[in-house]
Amino acid sequence: MTTTTGISTHTGRAAPLNQANVDTDQIIPKQFLTGVTRAGYGKHLFHDWRYLDLNEQELNPDFALNMPEYQHASILLCRENFGCGSSREHAPWALADYGFKVIIATSFADIFYGNCINNQLLPVALGNEQMDTLFDHVNAQPEAEIHVDLPNQTVSVADHQFSFDIAGQHKQNLLKGLDAIGQTLEHEGQIEKYEDNEPVWL
Template sequence: MKKFITQTGKLLPLDQANIDTDQIIPKQFLQKTERVGFAQHLFHDWRYLDDHGNIPNPEFVLNQPEYKGASVLLARENFGCGSSREHAPWALQEYGFKVIIAPSFADIFYGNCINIGVLPIILTDAQVNELFLFAEKNVLTIDVNLENKIIQVNDKAFSFDIKEVHQKSLLKGVDSIGKSLHRLDQIQAFEQTMPAWL
């Protein structure tokens, strides 16, 4: 995966809590095992007025022209709850989101984001409220610095915490398989010490 160090991008405010993985990418679109082809179905049931995805819902924030190209998603608590499908972060990433900000995330969704290079940022409810208030007035551009763990919005800075292991994975662009491959010599040396029957 690509290294994540900084990201500057437009903020898309999705003012809703408990957004589950079926709302992010509905089950009928999970027929692929590769990580492509999901962006067009992202938030399908909210984004379109028809089942086939031909009639955009003009009221849904993702369809509003001022948010075209947004790479930072702002939502409420418990983002990514529901089933553990990896397709949800795949769809968000393929659409163009590099950062998701919320007060809390479902654990499996959070881990799946880290493992593909999408940065989930946990802020307090008060900080998220403040960002939503800023977003009501203007389309915001957000600067995210993972190394310093700082979000910059206009003249306001928000600090965030992230586990060191997750921060290092993103900064180095190494997923869980990559971590194992970095220790291949040690793994092979260990295997040589094992009895053949094992």
């Protein structure tokens, strides 16, 4: 599939993962990279932290995603260099399959960031002080909802509002619901015109 409905604004609860350098092998360990579709990876998200056993039967009660107050969160808060490590696209697949729509972090690994864009998972980078405010607010009020506005490039919670940067092309791809193939097909008319003008012998 090359297009989805896109993302414009999103409001939801947030789960706080207050760690830096979370790599893609922690997001989705390599032993689970066996599927041929994007579905089914959410169960294994953060496997080594979420579960106390290899068979995923016993949850770790100390891990944020397992705490009752952070159930059904659709926004993930994290620290710098989120998504570092291997380039596996399964990492955003797992996050999206679990139910996350937005990842807010201090910074992202470049390849992971691009993979998020291609999979309609909105990555938002904010400064350390802004992230401190979000973590403090969510820890104090787990039921608080964060509002993310992509067209206006803002993140809001209670009386706080922060602006974030995003490249114009990335923004448009998210708004339109385009992956890499969808971006190419936007120029289908130009491609066909070029091919029609090619000499027959080519």
